[in-house]
Amino acid sequence: MTKKTKLLLGGGVIVMALAYLINSGIREASVYYITPSELKAKGGAVSDRSLRLGGMVVPGSLHWEPQTLKLTFRLTDGKEEVAVEHTGSPPDLFKEGAGAVVEGKCTADGPFQSSMIMAKHSEEYSPPKEGGAPAEHIHRTFMKPQRTQ
Amino acid sequence: MIATLGRFSIWFALAIAVYGVCVSILGIRRHRPALIESAQGAIVSIFGLSSFAVLLMEAGLVGHDFSLEYVARNASLDTPVFYTIIALWGALEGSILLWIWLLGLMSVLAVMIESKRQRELMPYVTVVLLCISAFFLFLAAFPASPFTTISPVPPDGRGPNPLLQNHPLMAVHPPGLYAGYVGWAIPYAFGMAALISGRLGETWIRTVRRWSLVAWGFLTIGIIVGGRWSYEVLGWGGYWAWDPVENASLLPWLTGTAFLHTIMIQERRKMLKFWNVALVIITFALTIFGTFLTRSGILSSVHAFSDSGVGPLFLGFIGVVLFLSFSLLVYRSDKLQAEGDLDSLVSRESAFLVNNLLLLGFAFSVLLGTLFPLLSEAVRGVKVSVGEPFFNTVNVPIGLSLIFLMAIGPLIAWQHASIESLRRTFAGPLCLSIMGTGICWFFGVRGLYPLLAFGLSLFTVITVCQEFVNGARTRRRKTGEGYLTALSKLTSRGRRRYGGLIVHLGVAFLVIGITASSVFKLEQEVTLKPGESLQLGRYQVRFDDLSAWQEPHRFVVQGNFTIFNSNHKVAEMRPAKRFYPTEQQPIGTVDVRSTMREDLYLVLSSFAKDGTSATVKALVRPLMMWIWVGGWIMILGSLIAIWPDRRRALAADSVEEYVAWQPGRS
Numbered sequence: 001m002t003k004k005t006k007l008l009l010g011g012g013v014i015v016m017a018l019a020y021l022i023n024s025g026i027r028e029a030s031v032y033y034i035t036p037s038e039l040k041a042k043g044g045a046v047s048d049r050s051l052r053l054g055g056m057v058v059p060g061s062l063h064w065e066p067q068t069l070k071l072t073f074r075l076t077d078g079k080e081e082v083a084v085e086h087t088g089s090p091p092d093l094f095k096e097g098a099g100a101v102v103e104g105k106c107t108a109d110g111p112f113q114s115s116m117i118m119a120k121h122s123e124e125y126s127p128p129k130e131g132g133a134p135a136e137h138i139h140r141t142f143m144k145p146q147r148t149q
Numbered sequence: 150m151i152a153t154l155g156r157f158s159i160w161f162a163l164a165i166a167v168y169g170v171c172v173s174i175l176g177i178r179r180h181r182p183a184l185i186e187s188a189q190g191a192i193v194s195i196f197g198l199s200s201f202a203v204l205l206m207e208a209g210l211v212g213h214d215f216s217l218e219y220v221a222r223n224a225s226l227d228t229p230v231f232y233t234i235i236a237l238w239g240a241l242e243g244s245i246l247l248w249i250w251l252l253g254l255m256s257v258l259a260v261m262i263e264s265k266r267q268r269e270l271m272p273y274v275t276v277v278l279l280c281i282s283a284f285f286l287f288l289a290a291f292p293a294s295p296f297t298t299i300s301p302v303p304p305d306g307r308g309p310n311p312l313l314q315n316h317p318l319m320a321v322h323p324p325g326l327y328a329g330y331v332g333w334a335i336p337y338a339f340g341m342a343a344l345i346s347g348r349l350g351e352t353w354i355r356t357v358r359r360w361s362l363v364a365w366g367f368l369t370i371g372i373i374v375g376g377r378w379s380y381e382v383l384g385w386g387g388y389w390a391w392d393p394v395e396n397a398s399l400l401p402w403l404t405g406t407a408f409l410h411t412i413m414i415q416e417r418r419k420m421l422k423f424w425n426v427a428l429v430i431i432t433f434a435l436t437i438f439g440t441f442l443t444r445s446g447i448l449s450s451v452h453a454f455s456d457s458g459v460g461p462l463f464l465g466f467i468g469v470v471l472f473l474s475f476s477l478l479v480y481r482s483d484k485l486q487a488e489g490d491l492d493s494l495v496s497r498e499s500a501f502l503v504n505n506l507l508l509l510g511f512a513f514s515v516l517l518g519t520l521f522p523l524l525s526e527a528v529r530g531v532k533v534s535v536g537e538p539f540f541n542t543v544n545v546p547i548g549l550s551l552i553f554l555m556a557i558g559p560l561i562a563w564q565h566a567s568i569e570s571l572r573r574t575f576a577g578p579l580c581l582s583i584m585g586t587g588i589c590w591f592f593g594v595r596g597l598y599p600l601l602a603f604g605l606s607l608f609t610v611i612t613v614c615q616e617f618v619n620g621a622r623t624r625r626r627k628t629g630e631g632y633l634t635a636l637s638k639l640t641s642r643g644r645r646r647y648g649g650l651i652v653h654l655g656v657a658f659l660v661i662g663i664t665a666s667s668v669f670k671l672e673q674e675v676t677l678k679p680g681e682s683l684q685l686g687r688y689q690v691r692f693d694d695l696s697a698w699q700e701p702h703r704f705v706v707q708g709n710f711t712i713f714n715s716n717h718k719v720a721e722m723r724p725a726k727r728f729y730p731t732e733q734q735p736i737g738t739v740d741v742r743s744t745m746r747e748d749l750y751l752v753l754s755s756f757a758k759d760g761t762s763a764t765v766k767a768l769v770r771p772l773m774m775w776i777w778v779g780g781w782i783m784i785l786g787s788l789i790a791i792w793p794d795r796r797r798a799l800a801a802d803s804v805e806e807y808v809a810w811q812p813g814r815s
Contacts, residue, residue: 006494011506018510021543022517029539030521033532052534066676066755066764088674089754089764 031103036080039106053082053112054101062096064089072111075100083111091117151214155205155296159289162198162249165191166283173276185272189260192275195282196253203250206243206295210236216302219243219295225308227702232314238323239309241459242295247324248440249285251331256282259335259360267356273342281334284466292459308702311729311736318378326371326398330436332364333401336408337433340426344477349422349484354412357429358645359791361409366787368402373780384737384752386672386768388776391540396519397439403512404432407505410558414498417563418489423482424505430474435512437467442519493565500558507551514543549601552660555653556609559646560616578615582608594668602664609657613650620647640789648790655786658779665772666748674754674766682713686769688749689713690722695760704728706735708753708763712742724753724765748773 033052055075062073071086073096084102094100094117102114169191176184206219210233215221223236223243237243256278264271289295313319336357343353375398376388389395408428411421441463478485491498517524518539525533560574586604594600617636620643624635640647671686682691693709707725711718720742726735742749748770755764 003491003494007491007499007502010494010499011502014503014506014510018506018514018547021546022514025514025518025539025542026521026535028542029535029537030525030533031536033534066757066762069674069676069764089766 033101035077036075036082037077039082039112040080050103050105050115052101052103053084053114054099055082056099057094057096059096062090071117075102075112084114085111086114086117088117151205151209152217152296152298155202155209156290156294158198158202158205159286159294159296162195162202163283163286163290165194165198166279166286169195169279170276170283173272173279177272177276185275188272188275188279189264191279192253192256192260192282195279195286196250196257199246199250199253202289202295203237203246206237206246207234210234213306215304215306216298216300217295218297218299221299221303221306223306223309225306225702228308228314231317231320232309235320236309236313238327239313242289242293242297244323244327245285245289245293246295248327248331249282249289251324251328252278252282252285252334255328255331255335259338263356267339267352269348270339270342270346270353270356273345274338277338277341278334281338288459288462292462307731308729311703311727311732312382315727315736315738316378316382318374318381322371322374322378324371325367325374329364329366329368329371329398330401330439332360332367333405333429333433333436335360336364336429340429341474341477344426344474344481347481347484349426349481351416351419354415354425358409358412358416359793361405361412361429362787362791365402365405365409366784366791368398368405369780369783369787372398372402373777373783377777380773381739381741384739386670386750386752386766386770391515391518391537393519394439394443396515397435397442399515400512401432401435401439403508403515404428404435407508407512408432410501411505414501418498420487420489420491420498422487423478423485426478426485427475430471430478434467434471434474437463437470441467495561495566495571497558497561497563497566500554500561504551504554504558507547507554511544511547511551514547515540518543545598548660549598549605552602552605552609552657555656556605556612559650559653560612574615575612578608578611581611596668599664599668602660606657606660606664609653613654613657616650617647644792645790648786648788648792651786651789652783653786655779655782655784658775658782660779662772662775662777662779666770666776669771671769672766673768674764676755676762676764678762679760683765683767685749685767686747687714688719688767688769689716690749690751690765690767692763692765695756695763702729706753706756708751708756708765710740710751710765712749720749722749722751724751726753726756743774745772745774747771 031050031052033054036053036055039051039053053075055077058074058076058081061081062071064071066089069087069089071088071090072084073086074081074083076082084104086102086104101118102112103116103118104112104114107113169188172184172191173188176182176188206217208214209217209220210224211230213220213224213226215224219240219242223239224233228236238247259274259278260271263274267274308314339353339357339360343349372395375395379390380386380388408425411425411428414421415425441460491502493499518535521539522532522534525531556578557575562570582604585607586600589600589603594603617639620639621632621635624630624639625632628635628638630638673683673685675683677683677692679692679694682689684690689712691711691713693711695706695708697704697706699705705725705727707723710722710724712720712722722740722742724740725738727738728735737752737754740751748768750768750770752766753763754766756762
C-alpha cells in the first residue's frame with residue numbers, strides 16, 4: 001500500500017466517523033415543532049420523542065404553586081387547547097395571553113410534561129416606536145433554556 | 150451639527166474608498182507607484198474620517214444629543230457615563246461604525262508595517278481592504294446610518310438595553326469579538342493579493358501568521374468574555390447555550406485555528422498551499438456570516454436585534470466574496486501544487502492534517518446544527534431544530550480527539566518520528582496521566598467522556614510542562630543560567646513555539662473547567678420563608694429578608710441570603726431583580742461566589758410582594774473558575790507568540806523579500 005492510499009484511507013475513516021456522529025446526533029436530538037391542533041389530531045399518540053409545543057397561554061389557566069414549584073397552564077392555537085405541566089418558577093416573560101413554546105413529552109392521558117419553557121413576547125404588546133429593538137432583544141433573552149431537573 | 154458632520158465624514162470616506170479602489174487598480178495596470186501610494190493614502194484618510202465619526206458619535210452620546218435617533222434609542226439622562234460611552238456598540242448602526250473604525254485601524258497598521266517589506270503584494274492588499282471598507286461604509290452611509298436624526302427631539306432617550314448596562318464586561322465582549330472578526334480581513338487580503346498577483350510562495354504565509362494570531366487572540370477574548378458575561382448576567386447558570394450567534398463566533402475561531410496550524414506546514418514543507426488559501430477565504434467569509442447572523446434576525450437568539458434590512462446585503466456580500474475568491478483560487482490552482490510530500494504517517498504533518506479534518510468537521514457540524522431549522526423547513530417542510538444534545542453528541546468526541554492531538558502534535562518530529570523517540574517523549578506523561586485518571590475515578594468520576602476529558606487534559610498539561618522543563622534544562626547545561634532565567638530566555642527565543650504551547654495549556658485548563666462544572670453541577674430551586682434555608686453540596690443557603698429601593702434609572706428588589714459551610718458563616722449573597730421603566734419585565738441580577746474550587750450561584754427567580762417568601766435557584770459548579778483562568782492563559786500564550794521579534798524578523802525577511810517592486814509582474 002502506498003503512502004497516498006494509506007493517507008486517503010485514514011482521511012476517509014475520519015470523515016466517515018464524523019458523518020456517523022452527525023447523523024446519529026441529528027437522529028437523537030431533533031425536536032419537532034407542533035401546534036395544539038396537530039397534537040390533538042394525533043389523538044394521544046404518545047411517543048418518547050421530545051416535542052416543542054407552541055401557542056398562547058390561555059388567560060385564567062395559569063397557576064403557580066411557590067411551595068411545590070408546580071406550574072400548570074393551557075396552551076392554545078385558537079382552535080385546540082392542551083394542558084401543560086411544568087416544575088420550576090415561571091420565566092420572566094411568561095404570562096397569560098402571551099406566546100410560549102414548551103419543550104417536553106406527551107403523556108398517555110395526563111397533561112403535556114414540559115421540561116423547558118421558552119417565553120415569547122406577547123403578540124398584543126407593541127413597544128414604543130423608537131424602542132422596538134431593545135424590547136425584542138429582551139424577549140429573545142428569555143428564550144434561553146430554563147431547564148428543570 | 151453632529152449629524153451633518155457625521156454623515157458628511159461617512160460619505161466622504163465612502164467616496165475616498167471608491168477612489169482608492171479605482172486608483173490602485175489603475176496603478177497596478179499602468180505600473181504607476183504614485184497611484185499606489187495615493188491608494189494607501191486613501192486607507193489612512195478613511196481611518197482618520199472614521200475616527201472622527203466615532204468621536205462625533207461619542208460626543209452625541211455623552212452630550213445627550215437626542216436629535217440623533219441612535220442617541221435617543223441608546224442613551225438616556227439617567228444612564229451612567231460608562232454605559233453611555235459603550236452604548237456605541239449597543240445597537241446595529243453603532244456596531245457598524247465600530248467595525249469600520251477597527252477595519253480602518255487594522256488596515257493602517259498593515260500598510261505601515263508591511264508596505265516596505267511586501268512591495269509586491271501591497272497594491273493588491275490595498276485594493277482588497279478598500280473594497281471591504283467600501284462595503285461597510287456603504288452600509289453606514291445608507292441602510293444603517295448611525296447619524297439619522299429625529300424630530301421632534303425627545304426630551305430624554307430610552308437608554309441602553311438593560312442587559313447591556315448590567316455588567317462592565319460589555320465594554321470588552323463586543324469590541325473584542327469585532328476586532329477578532331475584522332482582524333481576519335488582513336490575512337484574507339494577503340491571501341487574495343497572493344492569488345491575484347500569482348505570488349503564491351511562502352511570503353504571504355509568513356506575513357499573515359502574526360496577523361492571524363492577532364485576529365485569533367481577539368476572537369478568543371471576545372468569545373471567552375462573552376461566555377463570562379452570559380454566566381454573570383443572564384441568570385441561567387451557564388455560559389454557552391449553542392445559540393446561533395455564539396455558534397457564529399465559534400465558526401471562524403475553529404477554521405482560523407485550523408489555518409494557524411496548517412500554515413506551519415506550508416512554511417516548513419511547502420505543502421497544503423491550496424488548502425491554506427481556501428481556509429483563509431472560508432474564515433473571512435465566516436466572520437461576515439457571523440455579523441450577518443447577529444444582525445439579520447433570521448434565527449432567534451439572545452443577540453438578534455430587530456430586522457434591519459441589512460441582512461440581504463450581508464448575504465450578497467458573502468456570496469460575492471465566496472464566488473470571486475474561489476474562482477480565483479481555481480484559476481490559480483496550477484500554481485498551488487505542493488513542492489514537498491508527506492514522508493511518514495507518524496509525523497507532525499500528519500498530526501496537523503488530522504487536526505484540520507477534525508476542526509473542519511467540528512465547524513461543519515456547528516454550522517449544520519445552527520442552520521438546521523432553516524434547512525429542514527426548506528427541504529422537508531417541517532420545522533425541526535436540534536438543540537444542545539446534538540452539539541454535545543457530535544462535538545464532545547471531536548473535541549476529545551482534538552485534545553489528544555493537542556498534547557502529542559507539538560512534540561512529534563517533523564517528517565518522520567521513530568517509535569523510539571515517541572516512547573521517550575510520551576511514556577512518562579502517558580503513565581502519569583493514566584495514574585491521574587485513576588485518581589479521578591477513585592474520587593468518584595464516572596463515565597467515559599468525563600474520564601477521558603480529565604485524562605487527556607492532564608496528558609496535555611504534563612507534556613507541555615515536560616517540554617518547558619527539558620528545554621530549560623538543556624539551556625541551563627549549555628549556558629549555566631539559573632532555572633528561571635533559562636526558562637524565560639527559552640520562551641523569548643522561541644516565542645512562536647512556546648507561546649503556542651502555553652495556549653495549549655490554557656485549553657487544557659478550560660476543558661477541565663468545562664467538564665467538572667457541567668458533570669458535577671448541583672442545582673436546586675425552592676421557595677423559602679425568611680429564616681428558612683436550603684442545603685446544596687457543602688453549602689447551607691439561608692434566606693434572611695427582601696429589601697427594595699429606587700435608583701435613578703431603575704427599581705431594585707434584592708434578596709438577602711447568608712451562606713454557611715458546616716455551620717460556619719462564609720458569605721452574604723444578594724441576588725436581585727431590577728425593574729427598568731422602559732421594559733415590561735424585570736431583569737434578574739445573579740450573585741456568584743467564586744473560588745478556585747467551585748462557584749456558588751444564586752438567582753432570585755421570584756418573590757412575594759409582601760416579602761414573606763422568595764423563590765431562589767441555587768447552583769454549585771465545581772472548578773468553574775478554571776474556565777476563565779484557562780481563557781486568560783490562552784490569551785497570554787497568544788500574546789507571547791505575537792510579541793514582535795524585530796531584529797530577527799527583519800533580518801530573515803529582508804534577504805528573501807526585499808526585491809525591487811515591479812508592479813503588474815506576476
